[in-house]
Amino acid sequence: MKWQYFYVLPILILGLGRVQPVQGLEIQWYGQAAFLFKSDNGIKLITDPYQPDGFGEKFRYSAIKDSADIITVSHEHADHNGVSSISGNPLILRSLGTQTVKNILITGIVSNHDKAGGTLRGKNTIYCFTIDKLRICHLGDLGEIPNAKKIREIQKEGPFDILLAPVGAVYTLEPDEMKSVIQQLNPRVVIPMHYKTAKMDLPLLPVEKFLTGQKNVTRLKASTWRITRKTLPAEKVILVLDPSN
Numbered sequence: 001m002k003w004q005y006f007y008v009l010p011i012l013i014l015g016l017g018r019v020q021p022v023q024g025l026e027i028q029w030y031g032q033a034a035f036l037f038k039s040d041n042g043i044k045l046i047t048d049p050y051q052p053d054g055f056g057e058k059f060r061y062s063a064i065k066d067s068a069d070i071i072t073v074s075h076e077h078a079d080h081n082g083v084s085s086i087s088g089n090p091l092i093l094r095s096l097g098t099q100t101v102k103n104i105l106i107t108g109i110v111s112n113h114d115k116a117g118g119t120l121r122g123k124n125t126i127y128c129f130t131i132d133k134l135r136i137c138h139l140g141d142l143g144e145i146p147n148a149k150k151i152r153e154i155q156k157e158g159p160f161d162i163l164l165a166p167v168g169a170v171y172t173l174e175p176d177e178m179k180s181v182i183q184q185l186n187p188r189v190v191i192p193m194h195y196k197t198a199k200m201d202l203p204l205l206p207v208e209k210f211l212t213g214q215k216n217v218t219r220l221k222a223s224t225w226r227i228t229r230k231t232l233p234a235e236k237v238i239l240v241l242d243p244s245n
């Protein structure tokens with residue numbers, strides 16, 4: 001090896017290390033309706049963490065052992081309110097209205113978990129938040145078809161770059177109903193959640209029922225997706241993640 005390489009190679013390697021900074025918003029799907037959003041500067045928001053032992057053998061997603069700054073809970077069911085395994089003394093949001101927490105603007109919008117005005121399964125909070133200039137909406141266990149007024153209320157928090165939508169039906173909207181809600185909310189990226197996977201045997205539909213006949217479906221074959229405003233897909237896309245837990 002020529003002597004120059006001894007100087008040039010380490011400089012090149014160090015240089016490459018510097019030109020690849022970790023950038024953008026990191027989105028990780030743990031399973032069910034639980035996601036981690038980690039901002040470019042390290043602020044962590046977790047949505048709807050499940051209780052890993054909330055349904056016995058039927059629910060095999062492992063405990064979420066991350067820390068968080070903020071947790072959102074859409075409603076008080078065991079697959080959405082398992083806040084106790086999460087460290088970091090997070091602020092836990094179970095509320096409606098708009099607030100800014102650690103530079104993240106968050107709005108909670110009331111909806112129903114069923115088509116009977118919430119009398120069967122209670123209320124559900126839809127959380128819309130802006131992180132790293134990306135507008136995100138997490139529908140929780142939306143179980144009613146939102147009326148035009150409700151759609152406008154949600155749309156006011158958009159236009160959405162990313163929508164987390166429950167597609168497994170049974171406890172939430174049927175796939176075709178959810179498709180119509182998605183069409184009205186018109187996000188750039190839809191990430192399906194709350195459906196049957198190999199890790200759980202609750203009576204939900206698999207994601208395929210929702211994907212049938214849809215265009216622009218991307219299966220990431222990973223649990224984590226990194227995104228910035230600049231790298232948002234130009235066309236609308238349905239992005240299927242694998243659960244990490």
Ligand SMILES: [Zn+2]
Binds near residue numbers: 077079171
């Ligand atoms: Zn649920």
